[in-house]
Amino acid sequence: MIEMQDIYMTYPNGVVGLNGISVNIKQGEFVYIVGHSGAGKSTFTKLMFREEIPTKGKILVNDQDVTKLKWKEVPYFRRNIGVVYQDFRLLPKLTVYENIAFALEVIEENPKSIRKKVMNVLDQVGLKNKARFIPDELSGGEQQRVAIARAIVNHPGILIADEPTGNLDPNTSWEIMHILEDINASGTTIIMATHSKEIVNTIKKRVIAMEDGVIVRDEHRGEYGYEI
Numbered sequence: 001m002i003e004m005q006d007i008y009m010t011y012p013n014g015v016v017g018l019n020g021i022s023v024n025i026k027q028g029e030f031v032y033i034v035g036h037s038g039a040g041k042s043t044f045t046k047l048m049f050r051e052e053i054p055t056k057g058k059i060l061v062n063d064q065d066v067t068k069l070k071w072k073e074v075p076y077f078r079r080n081i082g083v084v085y086q087d088f089r090l091l092p093k094l095t096v097y098e099n100i101a102f103a104l105e106v107i108e109e110n111p112k113s114i115r116k117k118v119m120n121v122l123d124q125v126g127l128k129n130k131a132r133f134i135p136d137e138l139s140g141g142e143q144q145r146v147a148i149a150r151a152i153v154n155h156p157g158i159l160i161a162d163e164p165t166g167n168l169d170p171n172t173s174w175e176i177m178h179i180l181e182d183i184n185a186s187g188t189t190i191i192m193a194t195h196s197k198e199i200v201n202t203i204k205k206r207v208i209a210m211e212d213g214v215i216v217r218d219e220h221r222g223e224y225g226y227e228i
Ligand code: ADP
Pocket: 011, 012, 013, 015, 016, 017, 035, 036, 037, 038, 039, 040, 041, 042, 043, 044
């Protein structure tokens, strides 16, 4: 369902982000992307949702070549991909409810179906009682749960998480992981870049390790394999 064929990515300033990557990720897989800072993890994930375009190579997502999408096709393509970040990226002046509804309103849903979907997804992440709060009134873990709710409210086939537990304490990180596992159990492909050795070595999944823009290891139920 995600297939990269011989991908190279050089940024406009000449820095090489990816240096020849080929990979296949099937629907429903849970994949950790590990590697030192600067290894190319973010570049790899950004290519999947057309945040960047590779210099060379083909990227198929559900048989569609992402590198060939026209600008006006990109928003429609992205409906199938949710993204969460280390720093949550919620809109600070909007309530929890509005932060999530916003993701639906941009795709023109009717108000009644918006409310139903938002409350369902808030229930799924255990935050139904915080719908009226603004992000500043929530803990880091709660903010990340809102970000996850926003990312999955359109039921995407793929969820990309770029260090989703990077700003969270260990207990909260495990809570977030359990939510991601539940989402994965419902069939959503999860691709998670992480520096958490504990998580990768405890919740065993496929591990893709990157160094200097290439994949150096790709293991089913793998290990973190780096010190810190
Ligand atoms: P990671 O996520 O593993 O830390 P990145 O994909 O962010 O790695 O970075 C890979 C390489 O590409 C690094 O050398 C980084 O400095 C470079 N890079 C990332 N984003 C940009 C950008 N927008 N412009 C130029 N170079 C970039």
